[in-house]
Amino acid sequence: MAQNPYVHLGWNPVPGQPGEVENLRTQLTKSATALQTAYQKIDKLLGESSFWEGDAAVGFREALDGDLPKYMKDAHRSLTLAAGHLGTWHGGLTSRRELAHKYDLEAADHKGDLKAANSRHESAKQDPDLKLADQTFTEGPELEAAQARLNAATDRLNDAVTAVNNAQGALDEVMRKARELEGTHEAEARDLATKLKDSTKDLAPEEPGWLSRALSWIGDNLTSILGVLAAVAGLLALLCTGPFGIAFLLAAGALSLATMASRLSDPKVRASLKDGFTKGEFDADFWENSVGLVGDALGAVPGIGAVSRGLNGAVQSTRFASEAVTAGQFLGRFADDTVTAAGRIMASGANPVGDLVVRAVGGSQGLKTALDFASPVAGVGTAGFGLAADNIDALKDGKGATTAVDAGRAGLFDGPAAVGLVGDVARVFG
Incomplete structure (x- = not known):
């Protein structure tokens, strides 16, 4: 300084x-x-x-x-x-x-x-001489002298105060x-x-054009945008059949992984999670980020499961092949086996809790279909609301409710379904 x-x-x-x-x-x-x-x-x-x-x-x-x-x-x-x-x-x-x-x-x-x-x-x-004021003198020269001395001392004190x-x-x-x-x-x-x-x-440079503004907005909201795309792809995987459904299932898995990577790349997210686990600061940001990461991981499970089965099938085919397999042939088998595995995952329609509810109430196929769609539809809704809340201040107070919905989805639907898929993959590799 x-x-x-x-x-x-x-x-x-x-x-x-x-x-x-x-x-x-x-x-x-x-x-x-x-x-x-x-x-x-x-x-x-x-x-x-x-x-x-x-x-x-x-x-x-x-x-x-x-x-x-x-x-x-x-x-x-x-x-x-x-x-x-x-x-x-x-x-x-x-x-x-x-x-x-x-x-x-x-x-x-x-x-x-x-x-x-x-x-x-x-x-x-x-x-x-100031103490003379407290003394008594007889009339005459002695009193006059004392008074004169007192007056002089008082004047000196007054002059000092003035100074x-x-x-x-x-x-x-x-x-x-x-x-x-x-x-x-x-x-x-x-x-x-x-x-x-x-x-x-x-x-100063000119105001950025619409493309620059759009790219900037995408960069600022990348995690939320990827989350919306992953949720939509997951819903379309249920709505579509055949190759389109398989493509959307694999896309949903890839987008979920991308969402997780984007979320973890944010220093604020990492700091929130660290403070929660090390300092016990379990605030709204901690739960929002934790539930988001869990949802990203669960959303990636079907795609990872299909890719894992496809890789295992290609490896096993190569091991027992009668002649050498080229890289192109290996990749071709890997792609075919992955598509086949994805089709089986879609056909299984894993939803243990939904199936349990249907059996408990003796429900129809319509109820089972509704429960199968409950989590994907809710996921699209919460992801879309989260993206909107990030850009509209009036909606921010509602993010707590979407976190609760996502936590419920993970616990009741996506989590149990993922456990079954992970178990299947483990058995395949075992």
């Missing part, structure tokens, strides 16, 4: 280094001059063609004849304005520092006067002026900041 140069004031009412301000102003001026020179040369190249002709000259001029000259001219104007504002600030800073130094010297003098006045006041209070008050008042006044100078300095600093910001308006 820089040492306070105004030790008698006790603080620096005018912070700032004129030398650094001047160096920055000089650099801006040089940059503005260089831009002006470059602009003038480019303008000359664009305006004169007699000294340079041919295809290269045409191509060069076409490359330059656009926004570049305008940007250079605007930048020159902006830097020139900024340098001018810094020059004005430098002059004001220098004069205010000189005034602060003057106040600092005055404060030193007044503090010296106050110290001397306090010492004088202490001495005056100790004058033994203390005057010295303190003078010190208070110079401190008031220093605080007033500080306020003026801060106001000038804010004005300079505004002027510097205004001077760089021409340097």
